[in-house]
Amino acid sequence: MADYYFPLKDETLIREYFMRQALEMGELALSIDEVPVGCVFVLDNKVIAKGMNDTNRSLSGHRHAEFAGIETVLCKYPASVFKNVDLYVTVEPCIMCASALRQLGIRAVYFGCSNDRFGGCGGVLHVNLDAGIDRCYPAIGGIFREEAIMLLRRFYLQENDKAPNPTAKRNRILNTIVENMSIDNTRSDALLEAELAETSCEPLKLASAVIMTVY
Known part of the structure; x- marks a missing residue:
């Protein structure tokens, strides 16, 4: 358990430390032909819990990394613990996972790259x-964004034997160029706090740094 403890107080270093562990879970998922999304729950x-995408092996569409981690947390703690728990995940949670996290009362979410198709944050x-x-x-993105994107690209170069009509990908080349984020995807803490106030949510004291920031 001591191996998981991170004593430094610098928030950037803390975020990077835990996101690296989420990326390791993503790498593990990739190694067994799962969509490479990994996460860690931090108290x-x-x-206190790690998760990775498990939809192919389990043949269950809801076995996303977040749900795997949630299941582990609930095996050890009451649901009330989530109000003090932060989630670090390589890809922005989908709408289903974002909703589940809100119902559980998660304190904050930190993610690597955005989810332009199914993102719930x-x-x-x-x-x-x-x-x-x-x-x-709050959902704060952009932590090791390029690494998270490259994980996904490496996966989509592979053959997916479980797909109904597998597409041959042997001649595809890995694109290593990651475009910068649009300014439209960058929101300040002040703006987020205003949004929280408008939706009558409990005020949150946020750390300094933009909501979408590049590490």
Whole structure:
């Protein structure tokens, strides 16, 4: 357990430290032909659960990395613990996962790259901020964004034997160029706090750094 403890107080170093562990879980998922998304759940600067995408092996569409980690947390702690837990995940949570995290009362979410097709924390919808009965949570992205994107690209170069109509990809070349984020994807802490206020969410004191920032 001591191996998971991170004593430094610098928030950038803390975020990078835990995101590296999420990336390691993504690498593990890639090694067994799963979509390479990994995550860690952190309580008091200690990792209390890890998760990775498991949809192919389990043949279950809901076995995303976040759900795998949530299951582990709930085996050890009551659901009330989530109000003090932060999630680090390589890809922005999808709408389903973002909703589950909000219902559980997660304190904050940190992610690598955005999810432009299914994102629930700004990529498509703002499930984490929309008006509702559950407490809102901040979602801060861009931590090791390039590494998270490259993990996904490496996966999509592979053959997927479980696909209904597998596409031959042997001649494809890995694109190593990652474009900079659009300014439209960058939101300040002040703006996020304003959004939280507009949706009547509990005010959150956020750390300095933009909501989408490049590491």
